[in-house]
Amino acid sequence: MDQLHTEILASNDSDLITATNFLANGRLVAFPTETVYGLGADATNNVAVAHVFAAKGRPNFNPLIVHVTDLNAAKKIAVFNQAELQLAKAFWPGPLTLVLPLRSGHNIAPLVSAGLNSVALRVPAHPVARDLLRKYGGPIAAPSANISGQISPTTAAHVIGSLSGKVAAVIDGGPCEVGLESTIVGGAPTALLRPGGLPVESIEKLIGSLRPAGKTITAPGQLTSHYAPWATVRINAVNTSPEEVMLGFGPMESDLNLSIAGNLIEAAANLFGHLHHLDRLRRPIAVAPVPEIGLGHAINDRLKRAAALR
Numbered sequence: 001m002d003q004l005h006t007e008i009l010a011s012n013d014s015d016l017i018t019a020t021n022f023l024a025n026g027r028l029v030a031f032p033t034e035t036v037y038g039l040g041a042d043a044t045n046n047v048a049v050a051h052v053f054a055a056k057g058r059p060n061f062n063p064l065i066v067h068v069t070d071l072n073a074a075k076k077i078a079v080f081n082q083a084e085l086q087l088a089k090a091f092w093p094g095p096l097t098l099v100l101p102l103r104s105g106h107n108i109a110p111l112v113s114a115g116l117n118s119v120a121l122r123v124p125a126h127p128v129a130r131d132l133l134r135k136y137g138g139p140i141a142a143p144s145a146n147i148s149g150q151i152s153p154t155t156a157a158h159v160i161g162s163l164s165g166k167v168a169a170v171i172d173g174g175p176c177e178v179g180l181e182s183t184i185v186g187g188a189p190t191a192l193l194r195p196g197g198l199p200v201e202s203i204e205k206l207i208g209s210l211r212p213a214g215k216t217i218t219a220p221g222q223l224t225s226h227y228a229p230w231a232t233v234r235i236n237a238v239n240t241s242p243e244e245v246m247l248g249f250g251p252m253e254s255d256l257n258l259s260i261a262g263n264l265i266e267a268a269a270n271l272f273g274h275l276h277h278l279d280r281l282r283r284p285i286a287v288a289p290v291p292e293i294g295l296g297h298a299i300n301d302r303l304k305r306a307a308a309l310r
Contacts, residue, residue, distance in 0.1 A: 078103055236287070
């Protein structure tokens, strides 16, 4: 991909219209969501979507999430069963992605679904993302706005550090509130395909137990090595070696702490930002144990993939 000039846009009407013009012309625009920053392309334009894969260095068997304005827009693209409708009505807009069968006559570009007959859909809650979608008037395919497999971006600065010169623009909407990618579910019976910013317990309270995901990649974020810093990561660490830096959780001595109070919501919001910061030190990262409850499931999922062999 040729080197581009990357514009930094604000979230005002004029700059968002500039962003929609870029998208309409097949160019890439990074934008904030409540989870992480997304790398947006027109989801109906196969060439534009191909640029997403090229900019990220993303394998083309890894599907993308499509962002839409609301449930009615989603219904034009995919078919919902009763459980999926319940989830959409309860948790959209918000950090939940549903993997659904594509509806006959849909106009989603083939690359988005990586050759599958399903599509991952989400209605974001971030006001800038919602305003961009309304102004654009069509679906936007948007994986995380970073080089594939590396730490996800939760600020515009993270995006620029990773993708400057590869995208037309970055909309700066401040830091992401949730800080973890969306929870992904799909199938019948419904399976947990990726834990994320919506606690699994909230989903199971509504529709019952989720089955485990299979081994086939059917949704984003299922690669074994993912969300990884340049440095090596060691998880469930109770101490450090002299060459390591410590990412703590709860009251403890550490170089950075996800949440001194042991608050999992705060820890999730801090996870990727703290990993970005520690990674700049170019030293191995040891991470304290995080409890496997609530958002701890998603935090530990990201940490395990960050620590996996590459």
